Ligand SMILES: O=C(O)C(=O)[C@@H](O)CO
């Protein structure tokens with residue numbers, strides 16, 4: 001059975017961010033992930049993590065101005081400087097919090113725009129090299145067009161081919177089963193094909209992004225396959241609980 005990390009941007013949101021760590025530990029999780037730690041000093045987040053006895057699985061690089069609609073900076077040619085600053089901030093937080101993985105969001109840009117493609121590639125290489133120097137892994141995640149219209153990285157094969165092409169040992173794919181199913185289906189074949197370059201996995205039911213076992217996929221079968229492909233990292237529970245977080249955790253005992 002995979003080991004699960006609670007996603008604190010979606011789960012335990014009944015409490016303020018810093019209180020979610022203890023709640024996740026009390027519910028039996030041993031690791032957490034979330035979108036962004038940057039509203040708090042890195043040391044404060046690290047203290048919350050450690051006093052709850054948790055491991056950090058992953059978080060994202062700063063995405064630009066999220067409230068204004070930014071969803072990452074990596075494919076935005078006129079925001080290269082901001083991207084570099086975001087990379088420095090992410091590495092500094094990553095070292096203090098001790099995350100083994102950072103997710104680099106691509107941004108909102110046409111996926112067939114040559115300037116965006118070139119910029120993304122260049123920034124990805126830079127981020128992979130800088131994170132490698134810091135001993136941190138980097139992942140990229142295709143995101144479905146319904147949840148994030150206009151997101152640059154919206155195709156699993158394209159992301160996978162890019163990871164192969166850039167050929168950095170610390171650069172891998174974030175395979176979110178929810179996005180995979182909405183974008184392309186064929187989840188198990190893709191898990192098998194992409195296994196050597198899967199750096200992180202996330203799960204939620206489809207189509208409502210609620211608890212596993214409540215959607216159109218056979219999540220038990222998917223968890224078996226995640227084991228079968230040899231994936232030993234955390235599976236992030238990136239779902240919005242249908243009601244209170246704790247009330248919906250029964251799926252873990254039922255799988
Ligand atoms: O939305 C997702 O799926 C994620 O994993 C986030 O990191 C990006 O919004």
Ligand SMILES: [Mg+2]
Nearest residue numbers: 141176202238
């Ligand atoms: Mg995801």
